Amino acid sequence: MTLLVELRANCVIKTDLLVSDPDWIPHGIDIKSGIAHFLRFPASAFAGEGFLADYTPETALDTATISLDELAAMQPEAxxxxxxxxxAFCRSTLLARVMNIDGVATGMSEPGIIASLASAGNAGAHLIEPCLKLLSRRRTGPDGAVQAVFVKxxxxxxSLIPALMHAAPDAKAVMLSNSLSAFLRSVNRKGLLGRRWARNLYLEVQSYAPLDLGISPQEHFLLSDLQIAGLAWLLQRRWFEANMKGTNGLRxxxxxxxxxxxxxxxxxxxxAQFTGLDIATAQIDRAVRSEIFQTHAKLGGNYDLRKKLASADSSSPVFREESAMVEQWIGQIAQQAQVGANGSFESRSLI
Incomplete structure (x- = not known):
């Protein structure tokens, strides 16, 4: 009984500690209950495999809850x-992991709070700014204070891109994407779950960045899984272009x-140049030679071996034929929708 009382007492974390200690990061919000959840992350979590959203703390002492009103009132030193x-499927997790450079930057791969804010919609809009300020506090590493935090x-x-950029007016954004063929291969490698995921993604993007295809809802059922996946890829690229042409495009x-x-x-x-990081050539060399580039960013293990095995299991003449047809079809839609027509996406490339 005494131990239980002690645990409960320790789990009631003071709000000022959540504000001042950058190890405590907002993890999720529950609009109905009016509660915000925080987790305490060790420094090793950021360069590790997988997503921060999936992180499980070792003990209950590494979890805390406060009210949404308390979260909204927080004014951390950002x-x-x-x-x-x-x-998706474009080495974004790899990039977030490699940005963990001692004394330079911290990379955060998919903290749960961003997805939670997106799910909350307008009800969580007022919480975006304090949450971003809390994420930006991770300012220390083994070699001292870091210059910036990169959130993936x-x-x-x-859908939150405009709101996130507005809430962080000094932030820069890397818009990472891949080719349609690479995207389709990744969806195919994941089998039934990958195809279902692509259909869900298409519905999501159509809800905030719709494209009128000139077909009825019933006719959508006639489209193949890979056609839907191709449309999901196209709508995301179109959304990126729209944002790069908009108010925040110069960032x-x-x-x-x-x-x-x-x-x-x-x-x-x-x-580094785009975001104003002061980084030495030797630090970049160490980063690109690190084992992060040899391991699978999400699953761990040897990346080349995992990719080879996955490709052998999923590639087939039937898939290659369908993929080529889908790429041609998506290209025609892109031309009609004028996606990439003025080269805005490519003209603002980092390299």
Whole structure:
């Protein structure tokens, strides 16, 4: 009984500690109950595999809850914050992990609070600014204070891009994407769950950045899984272009996943220059030679081996034929919708 009382007492964390200690990060909000959840993250969590949204604390002492009113009233001392927005399956987790450079930056891969804010919609809009300020506080590393925090939200929260950029007026954003063929291969490798995921993504993006295809709701049922996946990719790219043409466009730069992989040092230098990081060549060299590039960013293990096995299991002449047809079809839709017509996406590329 005494231990239980002690645990309950310790879990009631004072609000001022949540504000001052950057190890405590907002994890999620519950609009109905009026509660905000916080987790205490060790420094090792940020460069590790997987997403912060999936992190499980070791003990109850690493969890805390406060009211949404308390969260809204928080005024933490914010630091420089930047974003990595992405269209999925494009090495965004890898980039977030590699941005954990001692004394330079901290990278956060998909903190749960961003997805939670997106799910809350307008009811959570007033909480975006304090949450971003709380995320930006991770200012220390083994070699001292870092210069900035890079947050990579889930692409399921891309509807929040304008709101996130507005709430962080000094933030820069890397708009990371890949080719349609690479996107379709990734969806196919994940089998039934990947195809279902793509259909869900299409419905999401159509809800905030719709494109009239000139077909009825019933005719959508006639589209194949890969056609829907291709549309989900196109709508995301279109949404990125719309944001890069908008009010916050000058604070955004595109980065192609393949270019990032082929020119790792140049990509990191370009990101550093764009966001104002002071980083030495030796630090970039260490980052690109680190084991992070050899391990799977989400699952761990050897990346090349995992990719080889996955490709062998999922590739087939039937898929390659369908993929080629979908790419041609999406290209025609993109031309009609004038996606990429003025080159705004590519013209504002980091490299």
């Amino acid at each position: 630091g420089p914050l930047h974003f990595i927005f992405h269209t 939200p889930t692409n399921h929260a891309n 955004m730069r595109s980065l192609d996943s393949a270019h990032f992989n082929d020119a790792r040092s140049a990509s990191l230098r370009a990101i």
